[in-house]
Amino acid sequence: MATLYDIIAxxxxxxxxxxxxxTLDMVVTELGRTRDNxxxxxxxxxxxxxxxxxxxxxEELAAxxxxxxxxxxxxxLSRDELKASYEPIDSSQVGIAxxxxxxxxxxxxxxxxxxxxxxNGLLHLFG
Numbered sequence: 001m002a003t004l005y006d007i008i009a010x011x012x013x014x015x016x017x018x019x020x021x022x023t024l025d026m027v028v029t030e031l032g033r034t035r036d037n038x039x040x041x042x043x044x045x046x047x048x049x050x051x052x053x054x055x056x057x058x059e060e061l062a063a064x065x066x067x068x069x070x071x072x073x074x075x076x077l078s079r080d081e082l083k084a085s086y087e088p089i090d091s092s093q094v095g096i097a098x099x100x101x102x103x104x105x106x107x108x109x110x111x112x113x114x115x116x117x118x119x120n121g122l123l124h125l126f127g
Contacts, residue, residue, distance in 0.1 A: 004031070004038055004070045011061060019051035026050065027061065038062065038071045 002010075008024055026048070030041035042062055050058065065071035120126045 002068050002070070004036060004065055004068075007061060007064045007068065007070070011057065011064075015057060017053070019053050020057055022051045023054035023057050024061075026054075027058070038065050 008027065012021065012024055026045060027038075027041060030044050031038065034040035034044070038061070042058060045058065062071060116126075
């Protein structure tokens with residue numbers, strides 16, 4: 001099974017013109033922005049001018065990628081990238097979390113107390 005970049009390399013060998021090289025460079029740039037999702041990259045390239053003959057090359061790339069099943073592939077984030085994307089927690093966020101957690105506990109406690117009071121009124125469990 002060929003990868004998306006294998007298909008691009010094959011197209012570079014088959015179409016050795018400056019406009020084809022520029023078009024494929026544009027595709028690779030957009031693939032970097034879309035995390036290797038060719039469909040999104042091609043959608044973005046629709047709004048951009050491409051070199052002469054580039055549209056036909058893009059259609060050929062899309063057809064080959066569709067046949068190989070790599071046209072809608074998205075690379076997941078690695079663990080290091082995920083950790084790097086987290087924002088640090090500051091003291092105001094901790095304060096908000098404490099207030100929200102405390103108010104939730106208070107509401108649950110009051111709900112339980114109201115339930116027990118109502119149950120006691122019906123069944124006379126507590127005197």
